[in-house]
Amino acid sequence: MARVSTRRIVLERTTALVVTILFLLPVCWLISTAYKPSNQIFSVPPRLTFTPTLDQFRAAFALFDVAALVRSSVIISLGTTLLSLLLGVPAGYALARSRSRYSAGFAYFFLAIRMIPAVAALIPFYLMMRDIGLLGSWWAVIVFNTMLNCAFVTWMMFSYFKALPPDMEEAALTDGCTQMGAFWKVAVPAVRSGIIACALFCMMFSWNDFLHPMFLTTLDAKPISVALLTAYGTKDITWGTLGALAHFSTIPIVLMALVMNRYFVQGATNGVQ
């Protein structure tokens, strides 16, 4: 790129920084409510300064089994992610390597699954789970979310494998490698970053999901997202307690997205091309 004046760069960066801070203010506000004493949350007029306290966290832990809620969220999102990768990565590979003229059509079919509005499939699925007795368990959510996510993983991995020249695998096959070996030892390591990006998207989707677990799980299996809604509907729970509880829902996923930002960006880039 040609040289750009320093003044222009400073201007660009300041604007970007200010906009980003504006975008982050509501999040900071949420985090801060969790450290405010209840009487200062409900002060008139609302004020920005407060005496920090951990009371809201004590209340949250007293009212909710936070560890169990987080455990449910972890089980649901890890289960969904693992199953989706297990189904989606081989399928994406097969579609990318197949010479059939239907393979691209199949890939678009998997992308189209993304369009399904939950209500169209969720109600019959709810009845199906009720009939086979899985309703109320983690499994019901994992099974449904895996369907949505494995379709998405298949589509993403299809484009990752498509961008990978098949020469290496062909050489391995000629050298007497099995087909499974060529897939597992040659192709998969080459698209490692794509698989990580897929895993990140699956984790984010199922961790943040609340509509499906709200209707598919019972009290003892509910994840933190659903607990937040229950907490909100209860009269004696303050915004502060809610903010404390929200820490456990937002911080893990935000940290993960920040640490794995490179894969997040790469995954989105891949979705465009």
Place this chain on the structure above:
Amino acid sequence: MRTTFSDRRKIFLFLMAAPAVLYVAAVGLWPLAQGIGYSFYKYNLLRPARTQFVGLQNYVDIFADASTRTAILNTFQFTLFSVALQLVLGFALALLLWRDSRFNRIVLAFLLIPSTITPLVVGLIFKAMLGADYGIIGFFLAEAGIGPRTGLLTDASTALWVLILIDCWEWTPLMTLILLAGLKALPGDVLEAGRVDGATGWQRFHMLILPLMLPSIFLALTLRSMDAFRVFDSVFVTTGGGPNDSTNTLMMLGVKEGLQFFNVGFASAVGNVTLLFIALIATGLLLVVRRADVRINGK
């Protein structure tokens, strides 16, 4: 020998794809097909004995009933305005962050936080901030006499617009990310040529960058419209579709009818209509993408 290998290869690839295809068919397509079946019945789980075939009656009801018609219009209004606003804001931010530098990468990582946090929590944040009694924004707006006395989210004339703004807050960062990916993939030599030819900033933008970006723009629009059309979490927690159906959307309607009132027949019809609308929007936008692609790349 050659043919046997190619046959074995075909079988291997078939077996690799089969589990995912079967899974999606069993867990996705089969319920969808059942939903189409249910939609022709008057079927309430609480009164299963009174189930009866009603043909297209459920669909007629969706379009005949004033409150469901409102839900359809609300969904379109929400999708159109929130996605349009996100596009403009997202594009501006993407242009700001285009230059590849450590600073910009870090800013982008933090900018993405609203799109990563739980959508339900987003609803809670804004519900708390906009409340006219104690909310940090709502209180001062009410004091200053701006907007309705009861708060922006509890007034039928403003609630949907507020939800649109909340959606923009949540998803503009993702729009920025997608458009930024498109910007970074632009051919550098073409842009350089524009600069050498002495084009001004604005000329470069609307004569070079914008046309080259059309495929990315439309793809981003497709992805975001599909999601916006299915908006649920933030509406559910902030307004629950009210006041007076003013923020009722198709997803809200379907979920309420199906999973709260157990009106399976009608809710299935709502779900199918939603799916149909989404398919139409996506197809329309993808056709535009293809046309833009042909015009630019000539393929």
